[in-house]
Amino acid sequence: MESELPPKEQLAAQAAEGRPITQSEASAIAHDESDMTRRGPLKGGPAATAQSLHDRQQNFYEAAGDVARKPSGEVTKEDAKRVQHFEARVLGHAPGKESMSAEVQSLADHNAQARHVEK
Numbered sequence: 001m002e003s004e005l006p007p008k009e010q011l012a013a014q015a016a017e018g019r020p021i022t023q024s025e026a027s028a029i030a031h032d033e034s035d036m037t038r039r040g041p042l043k044g045g046p047a048a049t050a051q052s053l054h055d056r057q058q059n060f061y062e063a064a065g066d067v068a069r070k071p072s073g074e075v076t077k078e079d080a081k082r083v084q085h086f087e088a089r090v091l092g093h094a095p096g097k098e099s100m101s102a103e104v105q106s107l108a109d110h111n112a113q114a115r116h117v118e119k
Contacts (some may be wrong), residue, residue, distance in 0.1 A: 005033055008049040015053040016091045026050040053090070060086035067104055073111055080108040 006029065015021060030047035034040050041047035063086045067079045084101035088094050095101040 005029060005036070005046045006050075008046055011046065011049050011053055012092060015057060020057055021050055021054045023054060026054045056086070056089045060090045062086075064100055064104075072107060073114075075104060075107045075111055077105075077108045077112060080105040 011021065026047065029050045030041045033042060033045055033047040060083075063083050067075055067083055070079070080101065083104045084095060087099060087101045
C-alpha cells in the first residue's frame with residue numbers, strides 16, 4: 001500500500017528537474033499518508049519531503065522574481081549569491097553552468113565590471 005505514495009527520491013528528482021511541486025500535491029500526499037498511517041504524516045516521510053521541496057521552490061521563485069523585476073543594470077553580486085543559494089537548495093547540489101544562477105552571476109559580473117570602468 002505504501003507504493004501509492006511517491007518515493008522521496010522521486011519528489012527530489014522532480015524538483016531538481018524544475019517541475020514544481022504544488023501546495024495541492026503536497027497536501028494530497030499528506031492526506032494519503034495520514035490515511036495510510038492513521039496517525040498523520042510521518043516525520044521525514046513523503047509528505048514532509050513534498051512540503052519541504054515546495055517551500056524551497058517557492059523561495060527560489062521569489063528570489064529569482066525579485067532579480068527579474070530589477071533593471072538589468074542594477075543586478076548585483078549579492079543578488080546572484082541569493083539566487084544561487086536558493087537554486088542549490090532546490091537542486092540539492094550546486095547549480096551548473098547553464099543554470100539561472102549562472103545567468104544572474106554573469107549579469108552581476110558584467111555590471112560590476114561596468115561600474116569599475118565608470119570610476
